[in-house]
Amino acid sequence: MSLEKYNKKRDFSKTAEPKAGKPKAEGKLLFVIQKHDASRLHYDFRLEMDGVLKSWAVPKGPSTDPENKRLAMMVEDHPFDYKNFEGIIPKGEYGGGTVIVWDEGTYEPLEKIKGKKAQEKHLLAQLKAGSLKIVLHGQKLKGEYALVKTQGMGENSWLMIKHRDDYASTTDIIKKDKSVLSKKSIEQMEKSSDKVWRNGHEEKLKKPAKAKAKVADEEVAANFTGNGDSESITSERLTPDVKTLLKRGKKSKIPIGMKPMLATLVDEPFDNPEWIYEVKWDGYRALGFSLKNGDVQLLSRNNKQFNEKFYPIFELMQSWKMDIAVDGEILVINDKGVSNFGHLQNWRSEADGELVYYVFDLIWYQGKDLTGLPLSDRQAILAEVLPQEDDRIRLSKVFKTKGTDFFQAATKMGLEGIIAKKADGQYLKNNRSSEWLKIKVHLRQEVVIAGFTKNEGTSKQFSSLLLGVYENGHLKYVGKVGTGFNDKDQKEMMAQFEPLVTGKTPFSEEPDVNKASRFRPNPPKAKATWLKPELVCEVAFAEITSDGVFRHPSFRGMRIDKKAKEVVRESAVETKAIMEMELPDDTETKPVQKDQHASAIRPPQSTGRKTLLNPKDETQVRKLNGHELKFTHLSKLYWPEDKVSKRDMFNYYYQVADYILPYLKDRPMSLNRFPGGIHGKSFYQKDVKGKAPDWTNTFPYTTSEGEHKEYLLGNDSAALLWMASLGCIEMNPWFSRSKSPDHPDYCVIDLDPDKNTFDEVIRVAQMVKEVCDQIEVPCYVKTSGSTGIHIYIPLAAKYTYDQSQMFAKIIVSLVHQQVPEFTSMERMIANRKGKMYLDFLQNRPGATIAGPYSLRPKPGATVSMPLDWEEVKPGMTMKDFTIFNALDRLKETGDLFKGILGNGIDLAKAINKAKEVFG
Incomplete structure (x- = not known):
């Protein structure tokens, strides 16, 4: 490919360059940096000069000294021109290996020289002299650099130095290891690329099918009799009539948010022809949900997201484009096909082992709930419909055999156990x-980690973990574990422990951590540090002593998929009892009482619109409505108790934009800013004159004091996200629009409790609804997201604020007459005497309250949520509606509030009706 063609193909004007004074790529000099994994990992740095790309190889990458200032380089004469190539290079061709485009952009001489030819001539002269000064405009590398030829580092050796003396980065830029084109790392490219460079040009690579690693459910058959005989086991897969079986399923929505079916622990294997057997995997239980539009969720048994943690499985499921919900287990397997929980716990990328998702059940398919079908039918359908082109997702094999033989084979292979179904x-x-x-x-x-000990004189982070399980709601001590973790594990665990340290033991009875025994008559002097009981780990042990303590426990790994409150002592049921009679479902553990508001703590799901920001980078730039916005400090917790970050807030407003914008559009906004989060200092900003971006729409307004101001209009998602970037946790629009500023679109009644219960607020809201019903006026209700309830009546901008306020006063007066004992219409707080304020005075120019679907700066990350009137009843709480479940709710309910923007009431008719009904 010629430079001219390359220049046309790659539009460098789209690189993330500073706006001011930066020229477009056309007619400019180009640079490319390729990360190349050959005999050694290095970076090829290529500058266009004299019509070709000159190349320097960077042996260690762009971060080779403590201050991240210098790049060690060697000049290489590459006749090979694969500057826009990403993929595989066979051995023997230019060193072989895998290549990605690590960075690209334009560059220019540091000196101001007009004309491309003149620039090249100047740069070539500098190159010959051994010192080249350039300005880079890349996606990763930006600024002034000097290429300096060195002595004593080998022939043709160079350093690339950041030119400004005051430059010292604290960021290791080499960690930005993904391609700027494909967004893939070297490892991902090596696995997925279908391109190869041969004989000086790019070709399509036909990769041989990857051989599956040996896996337990295939190898286990050979171990039944100890002599390699596998005839005593079969794996039955009959081709089903899928359409016929699906007709027996029930129509339903995809069951995101469900918890999986759990197995009961029994004491010994058994033989029964009505049962089938599977390998018990040593991993994380995972439910996979997929829709045709590519919307995918990979969730733990407690609805924690695995999307980012196990990204290869998540990305693979995104390619399915099918409506399906499956149950399975994620694990890391070794070359013998055995899963290792410790390896899974420490898994960060493909380099840490082969990640596999074993799918063993089908819950939902093509709009049908299949849970009522027999297991054999569900598994038959699953075998037909589960995509199995990539062996990172595999169908778990089912065996119809003798359970005792199967258990013996599992024991011989060192597996965790077996499952009978x-x-x-x-x-x-x-x-x-x-x-x-x-x-x-x-x-x-x-087990729950309730603390740790440190022996006197030890240099280790800790000596043992103090373990507990819940019994009848109380945390009981079950022993301590001091083996199974190395120094690295301990360091990582201590980072998790530090925020949980407490001065009080979480056990119902404080254990003696220095108790002597006949095995250890002189135990080391250990000091206990107690932790809030929130972390869960898994241990192996030899037996349980008579006082309930584990003997010879060994640490196996942390469990991020289990809640501490769910950890109870497992007690195996006699298998004989299962075979003889139907066992109650709560034999192994008492089922956790279902929280009536459990949906409020589920991870947020998509409304169909993807999240705006990725979960990793602290600073990100995104283009909305054609405008670039910068988002910074994304991991900062705005709701620290709820672990909700700025990133979560931005993603919420981006996903809810279609619902909230109708209530912000063309409305002046009062900006309530919380730059430090909900517990930091806050302030109101109403005037954005000279402060808002040029592309925003504003509303000029003169105050009663004669001040000229400009209010921001919440016209689009870019304006919405810009407000959020200022720390505007909540969105406060005017009741009227800029086109009719003196005529509100709705009348608002704000029920503001003082010492009242929320059930009393609900009671008053129901009374407002009754009054409106009697005078034949529609009204719409939402939670305030704080302590009260807001009720809106549509006016369609037909009346003034004074008329609106007068009407609101009529309604609340009628309500107050019925319950004067706990309501008040007094504006002064002192005069209310702890009663609920029936606020009708909000109906005035410039007044604002949190709009529909707005987040609130309150613990719980609550949302001001529109409601159906049938939901407004005792027992409802403010924390039923949060950032965690709002998007899911909208998928179910749609916009319940849109009526407030519809046809307004006939105010005169309503007042006459009130006189008629109430006298």
Whole structure:
């Protein structure tokens, strides 16, 4: 490809360059930096000069000294011109390896020289002299650099030095290891690329099918008799009539938010022809939800997102483009096909091991709930419809055999255990069942980490973990574990422990951490540090002593998928009892009482619109409505108790934009800014004159004091996100629009409690609704997101603020007459005497309250949520509606508030009706 063609193909005007004074790429000099994994990892730095790309190889990458100032380089004469190539280079061709475009952009001489030819001539002269000074306008590298030829570092050796003396970065730029084109790392490119460079040009690569690693459910058959005989086991897969089976399913929406069916622990294996068997995997239980539009969720058993943590599985599911919900287990397997929980816990990327998602059940498919079908039918459909082109997602094999033989084979292979399932059993969501049984080879248990000890004189971070399980709501001590973790594990765990340190023991009875025993008559002097009981780990142990303590426990790993309150002592049920009678579902553990508002703590889901910001980079630039916005300090917690960050706030407003913007559009905004989060100092900013970006729309307004101001108009998603970037947690629009500033679109009644209960607020809201119903006036209700309730009546900008306020006063007066004992119409707080304020005075020019779907700067990350009047009843709480469940709710309900922007009431008719009804 010629430079001219390359220049046309790559539009460098789209690179993230500073706006002021930066020329477009056309007619400019280009540079490309390629990350090249050949015999050693290095970076090829290519500058266009004299019609070709000159190349320097950077052996260690752009971060080779403590201050990140210098790049060690060697000049290389590359006849090979693969400047826009990403993919595989075979051995023997230019060193071989895998290549990505790590950075690209334009550059120019540091000196001001007009004309491309003159610039090249000047740069070539500098190159010959051994010192080249340039300005880079790349996506990663920006600023002034000097290429300096060195002595004593080998022939043709150079340094690339940041030119400004005052430059010292604290960021290791080499960690930005992904391509600026494909967004893939070297490792991802190596696995997924279908391009190869041969004989000086790019070709399509036909990669050989990757051989599957040996896996336990295939290898286990050879171990039944100990002599390699595999005839005693079968894996039955009959081709089903999928359409016929699906007709038996029930129509339903995709069940995101459900919890999986759990198995009951039993004490020994058994033989029964009505049961089938599977390997018990040593990993994280994971539910996968996929829609045709590519919307995918990969969730733990407690609805924690695995999307980012196990990104290869998540990205693979995004390619499915099908409506399906499956149940399975994520694990890391070794070359013998055995899963290792410790490896899974420490998994960060493909370099840490082969990540596999074993799918063993089908919950929902093509709009049909299949949980009522027999297991054998669900598995038959699953075998037909599950995409299996990539072996990172695999169908878990089902064996119809003798359970005792299967258990013996699992024991011989060193597996965790086996699972027995009733072949005709149904899938019971959110429950534990006796139709799924687990038989463990080794004793293992999840436990709560309630503290740690440190022995006198030790140099380790800690000596042992103090463990507990819940019994009847109380945390009971079950021993301490001091083996199974290395120095690196301890360091990482201490980082998790530090924010949880407390001065009080979380156990119902404080254990003696220095208790002597016949095995250890002189224990080391240990000091206990207590932790809030929030972290869960898993341990293996030999047995349980008579006083309930684990003997010889060994740490196996942290459990991010389990809640501490759910950790109870596992007690195996006699298998014989299961076979003889139907077992209650709560045999192994008492089911956790379902929180009536459990949906309020689920991770936020998509409304169909993707999130705006990725979960990693602290600073990100995004283009909205054609305008670039910069988002910074994205991990800063704005709601620290709820672990909700600035990033979460931005993503929420981006996803909810279609719902909230109708209530902001063309309305002057009062900016209530919380730059430090909900517990920091806040202030109002109404005037944005000279402060808002040029592209925003503003409304000039003169105050009663004669001041000329400009209010921001919330006209589009760019304006919405710009307000959020200022720390505007809540959105406060005027009741009227800029086109009719003196005529509100609605009348608002604000129920503001003082010492009242929320149930009393609900009671008053119902009374307002009754008054409106009697005078035949429609009204719409929403939570304030703080302590009260807002009720809106549509006016369609037909009346003045004074008329609106007068009408609101009529309604609240009628309500106050009924419950004067706990309501008040007094404006002065002192005069209310702790009663609920029936606020009608909000109906005035310039007054604002939090708009529909606005977040609130309150603990719980609550949302001012429109409601159906049937929901307004005792028992409802403000924290039922939060950032965590608002988007899911909108998918179910749609916009319940849109009526306030519709046809307004006939005010005269309403007042006459009130006189008629109430006298």
